[in-house]
Amino acid sequence: MLERRSVSRHESGFTAPPRRISTTVGHISGLALLVVAPGLLLSALVEFIGRGDDGWILVLSSITFAVLGGALWSGTRLGDLAIRTIFASVAWSWLLVSVLGALPFVLARTFERDGVSRWIELADAIFESVSGYTCTGSTVLTTLPDIGDPDPAIGKGILFYRQLTQWYGGMGFVQLVITVLPALGSRALGFMGAEAPGPTADRLAPRAADTARILWKLYVGGTVAMAIAYWAAGMTAYEGITHALSTAATGGFSIYNDSLGEFDSVPIEVVAQIAMIFGGSNWALHWLFLTKNRKVYSEDHEFRAYIAIAVGATAAITLILAIGDEVGGFWTSLRVASFNVVSLATSTGFGNATGSGSPGDFVFWSATPLVILLLLMVVGGMSGSTAGGTKVIRSRVLAAISHRTLAVARQPRAVVPVKLGRDVVPDKVVHQVSLFMMAYSALVVGGFLAVTALGGDVEASLAGVIGSLGNMGPAYGDAGPTATFHAAFPTPARLVLAGLMLAGRLELFAVLLMLAAPRRSLRKIRPHRHTF
């Protein structure tokens, strides 16, 4: 039968089409590489306009992304769409894009330093790329320019690409893939859930692809608005756009050595804080506010808690700094406290320190403000935002679980539901939140021990691990807001932190499943033959 069919094809003059492997992981990863390629081309354009030397490197990187992505995409087709495969697909896409995203840095020798081997350069490039795509904002780049630097070591295009990595990661490139892949159908929501921050993915339209489109449109609009606001506050157009890219994504990369402290401008810091709060809020709320309900913010209990936490932390730190006369007067205390609280509560990681030891350099503050900031790093922003951390909603659920535990301890036979306000939280969500937090705690402890074993000190390692899992950016000790992770952690420790960044961005389980699920799906790979 088979023989007769092949003879028939030969005789008819047709050649057999290429066989497409049935693997969801490969198909989604290919598309993810494809959607990043135009960004690299845009960066190349910026590099050419800025008369930098690395324009062709960015073009070459873009071609590499396009060719590899195209090959993966066209050579595969969607296969198993079980939940574990969806999680694994998202995780592998992120890993592939993050690691391959280091290519421009490697080719441009961005991390070249005296006495440093190519392998260390490669590791640094991967760290920077992972930190970018996961919107963490931790950096090992020691050669960032200052304002007005006549001879910057890094071209504008490379810096633009570095900012763009965060923008892609903010809303998530898998979500971008969903907008162009109708074949996913109802399973698209599963992909969104696997990538979206928070316990559940919000649905703004009946079809998940439409929801993804709405969110991306909002994201682009928000970024443009932020760029204009930055420009109006005193930045140049280039500075405004690059900082808007990382603000909308709550990423925290800056094109300058001292982050936003380089500008030493209150208006810019105010714009940044408003924009960070916007980015760290649930983007679905923004859409609902614009289209349906003007009271949506005040009615949302997570948003109220999110704002209350930021205000409370700012007030506490301001008072402690002012009473202890740690950074100067009340207004200076308020300025640095509010900025750093918002920066860390939204997991952005911008700094407003104008140099080591300046008021905004929080590693010089007393212990209590640092404890507050550390707790903010754990809590993070809202679910459905671009922010990291464990999310405000989970903290609220945990508090409700604790309350229930206390009630049950008092009345062992009582049936006490977990409630948020008047709403009863379903048991499934309660269980998921508990499980997530247990896995998070285990990763914090494990990461802490691993990073200290690899040479990090206790202070920097603890904050570094929590910061990496929460995609924050700066840590404590030698990895503070005016320093880089290069000084605080040896290369192997930095790679562990990069792994934690990925785990944190994908909310742990996708990464935990990425090794197990493909092994199962590989067993099921069957070449798919097109029929005529």
Added chain:
Amino acid sequence: MSQVRGQRWSAGTGRVLPLPFGIGLTTGGGCVTLAAIIGLVADDDTFAGARFAELVLGIASMIVGLAVTRLQSDAKITPTAAMSMFVAGWTAMTAVAIVAFWLSGELASPLDAVFEAVSASTTTGFTTVAEPEGLSRSLLFLRVSLPWAMGLGVLIVSMGVLPAAVDGAELLPQRRLLGHKQLVTTVRSALRNIVGLYLFLTIVLTIGYLLAGMGMFDGVTYALSTASTGGMANHAESIGHFDSTRIEWIAAAGMVAAGGNLMVVWWAFRGRFESVWKSTELRLYVSLLLIGFVGVRFGGSGLGSSDSAVAIASMLSTTGFRSANWAEGAEFTRALLLTAAGIGAMRGSAGSGFRQARVARVALEVRRSLQRLLIPSRTGIVRVDGVAVKESSLELTYGHLWMHAFTLGGVALLLYANELDIVGTLSFSVGLVSNVGVLVNGDQLQSHVALSGWSESIASFGMLLGRLSIYPVLLTIAGIGRWISRLRPGQSIGEVS
């Protein structure tokens, strides 16, 4: 009038409180009396006035305590009542100790007396005294007898009273495996076994310390401190003062035993290793001890074997003894020991912390959930000690985990200890909530703390929350709040029902 008073004590859980309150007063008074007698015999005459005052206080407390225990208290012991009883007993004992510490005149302020008494009676081991060598023997003895009494109280409540009162309570050791049927057939026999085992451990440790070269006073006091996981020491360098490998090994072994479930220790002593090894919690405890020892010994700390054993045993058992300044060593060692302090000892021991059993449950639950994610049709069961754990019981464990985390965060947040750096603050918070009694501040490992009044108050409350497993304190506070809210103007207490 007496009828009104009777109604008063019969209201709510209050009807069971006189007994533990009286026992607390009597115990506290007993410790103070014994310490005063030792002081009168061993200390010089400069302390004589204070010793007589303490003697009077101790005897008076015992008399009042014994009288209070005779008040009506015949109610059924519910879980809430048992927790309130625990808090009542602790409060009474600590109140007597606070007065005794203050009467001694050897502490700088009343707040220091509160801190010292709370630290001792919660088996924590933090101290406001920089040089304990300068304290009178009476005070030194009081500092170790209080945790010893508290350790015994913890064991009696957790293994004797609660198992008899509550069916399958979360706070308890697995009754089936850990001896409820075999060793705890009645409350009376349970108490007899527990007291016997605890005394036995203390005597063995005393003999061990004496044979290893300690003097009689040091031998007894360090044995009391070791058996109770108290960690209070007669010397600023803790057991490192003796610079003796033998003493360090004995201390390490004693701390391991004290941090283990008392029944399991007994079974091990009786050679019933098959039963012992069924305990999931014990396997975890032994594994963590071994991993911790290897990590500290070979993780770049530069510590010898005995020092490494003391370090990991001290942290996991939540004792807080020190034989060397391991904070000077590798960062990994500090991280490892900080983690060990957070995990804490086994249930059914005098130790504190989050507890090994809960860690085991959490780890097994994470594993089960990951398996479910991979194979959705799988309905895994969490088994501890070979027995399936009820889902409701697991939920309570998670609840306790988050309550523990919130407590830790809250204490760290409220401490406001400007004297400490960020690592010191976090380490202090873990030490308080786990009742470890040792902190890492900069490169210094210390038990001595010099804090503001606010910080000392928060620290005292943190130790109390940690020692009493959080629930009892919060439930008692809530109960007191409810009781007060019921009192309306013009309504006598006797009318409360």
